[in-house]
Amino acid sequence: MIALFVALLLVLAPGSGKVARASGAKGNRFLCTAVPTGTDFNCPVDTNSRVQNTSPQEEELRNTIIQLREIILQQKETIVSQQGTIKELNSKLVRCEADAKSRGNARRKDYSKNTMGDLPRDPAETVQQLGKTMQSLKDRLENLEQLHANTSSGPFPNELKxxxxxxxxxxxxxxxxxxxxxxxxxxxxxxxxxxxxxxxxxxxxxxxxxxxxxxxxxxxFKSPEDFKVSLPLRTNYLYGRIKKSLPEMYAFTVCMWLKSSASPGIGTPFSYGVPGQANEIVLIEWGNNPIELLVNDKVAQLPLSVSDGRWHHICITWTTRDGFWEAYQDGERLGTGENLAPWHPIKPGGVIILGQEQDIVGGRFDATQAFVGELSHFNMWDRVLRPIDISAMANCSAYMPGNVVPWVDANVEVFGSATKAALEICEDRLFDS
The missing domain is CATH 1.20.5 (Single alpha-helices involved in coiled-coils or other helix-helix interfaces)
Known part of the structure; x- marks a missing residue:
């Protein structure tokens, strides 16, 4: 590189950078002179005085100079780049030395630490620290033993006991x-x-x-029929029972004397139930409803009113033909109707209950449907009585016992607090009036 630089100085002309050929000596001699950086080394060509013939040696020399110039410029750039690299390496070296120094100090500081705890790395200090720890544990053990001894021998167990x-x-x-x-x-x-x-x-x-x-x-009793049944309370255990049952019937008449002031409704004066039909025949006044006659659980409302606390004579007639019925009160016919269970014969073998409505044959009474008052002369016939006969019984001008159920003392039994007592109905009725 240096040899090339010297050769370059020798071949460059001073001042203008032109190549001058010296005269006055044997052969040719070249002179070198300094030129400013960036000078164009191409020789101007004078169109008027252009040298027509250029030697190959001059052209080769000129190309060599250009190549050398380019090499020098590249070397300069390389030197500048290397200087920058050296500076960067120096700065890194300084930082590395500083880091190494700080890590050395850190190592010296960590020398007294132990990753297992607070014990120092120095063996002597470690033994000393372990000794202190063992002594502390021993002291705590002695304190616990002393506390246990004091607890066992002190007053606490006695207090606990x-x-x-x-x-x-x-x-x-x-x-x-x-x-x-x-x-x-x-x-x-x-x-x-x-x-x-x-x-x-x-x-x-x-x-x-x-x-x-x-x-x-x-x-x-003056006669077997001169008595009454008293049912003073609305309960489900006061009632009377007719010992006789009914035959199969295609018509009937039922008459009785009633006295009641119960409200609302006098209840059920009587009911007749048979297996499979507890409401075969029922006479009932329940709540605010009018008195009703049930035949085979079919209903007809009767225009009767007997809740004034006086004796009243009641008669009901019915026939299976067209289900025709009649209602009498005190000998007077107050109403008639038809289509009440027509063509249905009254079934035999049932139970007649005085004062209660049957939900099953002979039982399961409902206190709200119980009759409250007095009842006498309950008679039944298997035919429809004439109006004159009914009027005679109501006027006490004649007495006709029922041909299927007559009102006699031996034929009536009472239950609960129901009672039977002597009664001459016509005299008592006249006394009421």
Whole structure:
């Protein structure tokens, strides 16, 4: 590189950068002179005095100079680039030395640390620290043993025992108190049971006495039909029962004397139920409804009113032909109708109940449908009576017992608090009026 630079200085002409050929010596001689940077080395060509013939050596030399110039420029750029790289490397080296120094200090600081805890890395310090730890653990163990000894021999167990005894004593007292209460309740229950049994026995004795009295009073009736059945309460256990049943019938007449002031509705004076049809024949006034006659559970409303607390004579007639019916009150026919269970024969073998409506044959009574009042002279016929006969019975000018159910004392039994008592209906009716 240096040899090429010297050769370049030798071949360059001074000043203008032109190549001058010296004269006055043997052969040719070249002179070099400095030229400014960026000078164009192409020789101007004078069109008027252009050298027509250029030697090959001059052309080659000129190309060599151009190549050398380009090489120098490239080397200059390379040197500048290398200087920058050197500066960058120097700065990195400085930083590396600073980092190495700081890490050295850090290592010296960490020398007294142990990744396992606060123990130093120095063996002597580690042994000393372990000794202190062991002594601390030993002291804590001795303190625990001393506390256990004090607890076992001190007053605490005795206090605990006293507390437990006191608590057990309280529980025992509570248990004894509860047992005493249960014994007292048992005694009271026994006394109540005994009193209830005594009351039941007294009630039964009263009923037996009443039955005996009634049986004795039967002989006092002037005639077997001069009595009445009293049903004073609206319950489901007061009622009378006719011992006789009905045959199969295609017509009937039922008559009775009633006295009631119950409201609303007098209830059910009588009902006749058969297997499969509890409402075969029913006479009922329930709630605010008018008095109704049911035949085979079919209903007809009757224009009757008997809830004034006076005796009234009631007669109902019915025939299966067209289901025709008639309603009489105090001997007067107040209403008629038809199509009440037409062509349905009254079934035999049922039960006649006085004062209750049957939901099953002979039972399951409803207190809201019970009759409240007095009833007498309940008679049934298997035919339709003439109006003159009905009027005669209502006027007490004649008495006709029913041919299928007559009103006689031996044919009527009462239950619950229902009673039978002597009654001369015509005299009592005249007294009411």
């Amino acid at each position: 006293d507390l437990l005894k006191h608590r057990l004593s309280d529980l025992e007292g509570q248990l004894l108190t509860r047992v005493a209460e249960l014994e007292e309740e048992k005694s009271q229950l026994y006394n109540e049971t005994a009193a209830h049994r005594q009351r039941t026995e007294n009630t039964l004795k009263t009923l037996l006495d009443r039955i005996t009295e009634l049986e004795k009073s039967n002989s006092a």
